[in-house]
Amino acid sequence: xxxxxxxxxxxxxxxxxxxxFMDPEVERVLNILMATVQELAVxxxxxxxxxxxxxxxxxVAQSEIExxxxxxxxxxxxxxWMQEYLNRVxxxxxxxxxxxxxxxxxxxxxxxxxxxxxxx
Amino acid sequence: xxxSPDLKNAGPAQSYSGPPDYRVVGRHGVFPETSHDEIxxxxxxxxxxxxxxxxxxxxxxxxxxxxxxxxFETRESRAPKDRHExxxxxxxxxxxxxxxALRRATMEQRQQAGRWIALRQAEILSAKVDGLTKAGDxxxxxxxxxxxxxxSAVDHHCMPGSYHREVFPGDxxxxxxxxxxxxxxxxxxxxxxxxxxxxxxxKWVRKTLPDFRxxxxxxxxxxxxxxxxxxxxxxxxxxxxxxxxxAPMLRYGAARAKSLGVENVRFVQGDGSDLSRWANxxxxxxxxxxxxxxxxxxxxxxxxxxxxxxxxxxxxxxHVEQPQYAADMPLFEQAMRxxxxxxxNEPFWSTMHELDLDGFMVEAxxxxxxxxxxxxxxxxxxxxxxxxxxxxxxxxxxKAAWHVIxxxx
Numbered sequence: 459x460x461x462x463x464x465x466x467x468x469x470x471x472x473x474x475x476x477x478x479f480m481d482p483e484v485e486r487v488l489n490i491l492m493a494t495v496q497e498l499a500v501x502x503x504x505x506x507x508x509x510x511x512x513x514x515x516x517x518v519a520q521s522e523i524e525x526x527x528x529x530x531x532x533x534x535x536x537x538x539w540m541q542e543y544l545n546r547v548x549x550x551x552x553x554x555x556x557x558x559x560x561x562x563x564x565x566x567x568x569x570x571x572x573x574x575x576x577x578x
Numbered sequence: 579x580x581x582s583p584d585l586k587n588a589g590p591a592q593s594y595s596g597p598p599d600y601r602v603v604g605r606h607g608v609f610p611e612t613s614h615d616e617i618x619x620x621x622x623x624x625x626x627x628x629x630x631x632x633x634x635x636x637x638x639x640x641x642x643x644x645x646x647x648x649x650f651e652t653r654e655s656r657a658p659k660d661r662h663e664x665x666x667x668x669x670x671x672x673x674x675x676x677x678x679a680l681r682r683a684t685m686e687q688r689q690q691a692g693r694w695i696a697l698r699q700a701e702i703l704s705a706k707v708d709g710l711t712k713a714g715d716x717x718x719x720x721x722x723x724x725x726x727x728x729x730s731a732v733d734h735h736c737m738p739g740s741y742h743r744e745v746f747p748g749d750x751x752x753x754x755x756x757x758x759x760x761x762x763x764x765x766x767x768x769x770x771x772x773x774x775x776x777x778x779x780x781k782w783v784r785k786t787l788p789d790f791r792x793x794x795x796x797x798x799x800x801x802x803x804x805x806x807x808x809x810x811x812x813x814x815x816x817x818x819x820x821x822x823x824x825a826p827m828l829r830y831g832a833a834r835a836k837s838l839g840v841e842n843v844r845f846v847q848g849d850g851s852d853l854s855r856w857a858n859x860x861x862x863x864x865x866x867x868x869x870x871x872x873x874x875x876x877x878x879x880x881x882x883x884x885x886x887x888x889x890x891x892x893x894x895x896x897h898v899e900q901p902q903y904a905a906d907m908p909l910f911e912q913a914m915r916x917x918x919x920x921x922x923n924e925p926f927w928s929t930m931h932e933l934d935l936d937g938f939m940v941e942a943x944x945x946x947x948x949x950x951x952x953x954x955x956x957x958x959x960x961x962x963x964x965x966x967x968x969x970x971x972x973x974x975x976x977k978a979a980w981h982v983i984x985x986x987x
Contacts, residue, residue, distance in 0.1 A: 463745060464697035469690050473740070474732030474923045477682070479675040492683045493690075496622045503618035 597624035597765035598962050603758075604770030607837025608706050608830060610695050610754045619691040620762040626684050628765050631973040634677050635914075641673040642910050661903070661912035661928075665920070668913060682921055685736050685763075692759035693738065696751035703830075704748045710833035717832040719825050720847045728874040729823060732923045741801070741824030753802050753830030760804075766963045767956055767978040771838075774956025774966075774978055775867045775898060776805035780812040782954050782982060787894070792816045792863040796888065798850035798881060799869030803831035803843060805898075809865065810835075810843045816863075818843040821850060851880035853888050862893040868980070870899050870935075871927045878930070882942035889987040895944075896984035898954065900975050903931045914974040927975075935983050943987075950984035 478485050512518040528536060545552070557563065600612075600620045612620075642664070650658055650667040658664045668674040696703065711717045725742050733740045739752045760772040768774040783790060792813055797806040800820035810818040820843050822828055832845040848855070850866075864885045870878060885895050903912045912931075919927035940946050955966040956978035966978035 460698050460700050460702070463700055463751075464694050467738075467745065468694040468697050470693070470738040472689070472733035472736040472738045472923060473730075474736075477678075477921050479669070479678040479682070479921075485679050488679055489683050489686070492680065493687060496619060496626075496687060499622040500615045500618040503621065504614060507614060 595964065597621075597628055597964070600624070600761060602766070602770060602962050603761050604772075606771075606834050607710060608703060608750070608754070608833045610699055610703060610758050612695055612758065616691065616695050619687075620759070623684060623688050623691060623762040624765045626680075626687075627763060630677065630681055630684065631976070632971055634680070635973075638668070638674050638677050638914070639910065641671045642668060646671040646674065647910075658909055661909050661916055664909045664913035665916055678917070678921060681917070682736075685922055688759050688762055689736055689738060689755070691762070692755035693751070695758055696754035697745070700745060700749055700751040700754075703750050703754050704746075707750050707829050707833040708748060710836045711829060716836065716841075716844050717828060718844065718846045719828065721825070723823060723847055723849065725823055726849060726851075726874070726877060728872065728877060728926060732925060734872055734924060735918070735922050741822065741827050744826055748829075750826045750830040750833075753824075753827045756827070757802055757804070757830070757834070764976070764978065767958070767966055769956065769958035769963055771804060771807075773804045773808050774958045774963075775980070776808035777957035778954040778980070779805070779865065779867065779896060779898060779982075780808050781957050782952065783894075783896075784812070786952070790863075790894070792893075794861045795819070795863040795865065796821060796853075796856075796861045797865045797867070798885075799866055799872065800828075800831065800845070802827045803835055803845065805867040806843060806865065807835055807838065807840050809863075810840050814842060816842060819861075820845045821848050823847065823849055849877075851877045851884060853884040856888050858887055859890040859893075860888045862890045864889055864893070864895040865898075866896075867898040868900075870897055871924060871930045873926055873930070875926075875929065875933075878933070879938060879942070882938050886943040886987065891987060893987050894950075894984060895987070896950070896982055897935075898980045898982055900931065901953075901981045902933070902935065911972075911974065918975050939983075939985050944985040948986045950982060950986070952982045953979065954982055955979045 480488070509518070509520055509523060513520050600617045603609075646667045647658075647664075649670070650663070658667065669678075729740055729742060737752070737756065739745075741752065741756075743752065745751060757772070760768060764772070769777070793816055795806075795809060795813065795816050795818045797803075797809070797818065797820050800806050800822045801824075803820045806818060806820050810816070820828070820831060822831075822845075825847055828845040828847055832843075835841075835843050835845070866881075873881065889895060900915070901907075903915070915931065916928045918924045936946065936949055939949055958965060969977065969979075971977075
């Protein structure tokens with residue numbers, strides 16, 4: 459089936475060893491980031507299409523979107539969403555901060571030995 | 579004036595100079611369907627390529643002049659002696675690294691975007707191509723043809739499967755990917771049907787050789803025929819052969835030509851280095867368009883020799899390519915033009931651009947006094963597309979401005 463083909467093969471590697479211009483780990487993150495940047499542009503274009511269609515059909519004018527002012531409750535809901543969003547995106551920094559404040563944090567691999575001892 | 583607003587001159591479109599929206603792309607009977615988001619992905623890539631070439635790349639020169647170049651001279655106590663030394667010094671510079679990593683990422687994203695589109699409808703495309711090509715004699719494949727090493731060793735311009743591999747028998751998804759994505763890679767600079775190179779050749783021939791009436795035309799490395807169709811349309815009484823080693827490209831190309839109503843082109847699977855099926859003097863025009871840089875040293879010589887043999891007396895050969903690395907081209911520019919050779923899987927690009935092509939043509943039998951040199955730019959609908967002739971910028975190897983090297987036999 460074609461969708462299976464596309465899922466399996468659309469991201470295939472071309473023949474030929476890939477050059478890396480930076481630390482490969484950094485370049486890996488850059489590659490993922492740029493694909494994400496692309497998808498953001500895709501979403502932005504879709505939203506733009508939607509707004510223009512809504513305006514053309516007389517449902518919502520773009521000027522209404524520009525002038526939109528949330529009520530206090532709506533602003534609070536949006537603010538909370540933004541906080542949740544940033545928490546999620548910056549998860550790794552929170553965890554680093556917690557790690558700096560933790561003493562004697564063991565790796566699971568170390569505990570694995572401990573809990574597997576017959577005399578434990 | 580009728581008092582109605584002139585919309586074209588009223589809004590941002592008046593001063594807009596970026597790539598056109600992908601939706602103006604030329605569609606034919608086997609062009610893949612594209613969803614809203616798939617189109618948006620291509621739009622992003624066209625802009626990303628433009629941003630890289632106009633906003634980011636210029637500072638690579640600054641990095642060379644102020645940082646990487648002086649560092650080289652301090653380290654070696656001399657200037658670089660060739661473009662390879664310049665490129666290797668640039669590889670140490672963080673700005674060149676960032677530009678290169680983004681350029682490579684953009685190319686990989688372009689392949690991914692096009693492959694998704696083509697593969698998700700691969701069976702439908704294959705059936706459409708079959709329907710348009712199974713009758714008639716416009717397609718002639720040779721499954722026994724060996725695929726040359728210069729095609730099979732690495733996938734050109736990071737296009738998985740290159741020109742010749744199929745996912746299943748009759749698959750044309752590689753060709754559909756190529757066809758649908760050129761527009762994104764070039765920002766529309768080659769026109770609706772990505773055929774601005776072919777139109778440029780026709781314009782050049784009409785202007786330079788107004789009395790030329792070719793009867794038999796051979797296009798070597800024709801790919802999916804995008805550049806030979808304008809030639810066939812300009813000379814409808816000529817019989818045109820589009821030769822390529824890649825069967826999927828030829829199948830797709832034959833179907834594409836059929837759906838566009840071009841009937842005087844036959845798509846033939848074959849290797850330009852062996853044209854023995856055609857007798858001496860069989861053609862009065864042999865053409866290659868952006869083909870030479872994807873060959874090898876032995877094949878380019880063989881193709882030049884075969885070209886001379888199959889041309890009739892008074893016939894012409896024209897090769898359209900990016901400019902050669904002449905002695906007066908700065909080493910920095912040569913190094914930048916070499917990027918695609920090493921980082922975008924164009925392994926013959928670097929060597930090809932330093933060859934003495936004139937010497938090779940003479941060695942093949944052409945008269946040095948009858949060699950042709952000129953420059954052309956893509957011919958596009960200027961209402962919609964950027965015109966390379968008006969573009970002062972440089973995209974080192976990707977600009978739609980080419981050199982013509984050729985000969986009259």
